Amino acid sequence: MAQKTLKYVGVLTDNRLRYKAHIEKAYEKAARATAALARVMANIGGPSQNRRALLDKVSQSLMMYAAPIWGPALQQKTYAKKTKFAMRLSAVRVTCAFRTVSHEAVGSGHYATRGNGHGTQKNIDRSTRLGRRLTAEERKDEKEK
Structure with a gap:
């Protein structure tokens, strides 16, 4: 049976070059990293703002690895939504906000x-x-x- 995806230099591609598998895998990795870091970063107290931003770069780098290659796939709303949600999870932690705060308030990936x-x-x-x-x-x- 033929494989549906191929991993080359850390980027998962399918036979149509849609990068769906890569985006989903990157989202899962970033979400796990964000969840692990969220346990360290309490909303009240916890690390300083600069340290929070530094810790956030971990999940951001996991999500955005090789983005110039698979970035055009983000033209599809379903793929863009996944990456946006992953960035929002970490942005909420960096800004010490609650999960009910709007996406615009936490900065849409640009940290408020x-x-x-x-x-x-x-x-x-x-x-x-x-x-x-x-x-x-x-x-x-x-x-x-």
Whole structure:
């Protein structure tokens, strides 16, 4: 009996090059990684925003492996929906949101920041430039600007 899929360099393809099997497998891997990391990342307390984003990159990289090859398959809504849902799972954890929050509120794969001013993009950029976390006073100054 002939195989329905072929795995080459980590990408599963079928005889019609639809990549359905690859997208489903990548989704399963990313969902498992996100579930494992969710146990570590409690909504209250837990790791800092930067650490949450770093941990999220694990599931994102699992999902997006070889995306330039199979990306055109996302033109089909069913495939795009799977990848969108996988990204949403991890985005909810990164933003410390509850699962009932809308997809737009968690950033549609672009991570929204928490409303308390600790994770605004300006603060993250400045923190990266300085190579350390900002103090409360520095965050307050950035917020006032």
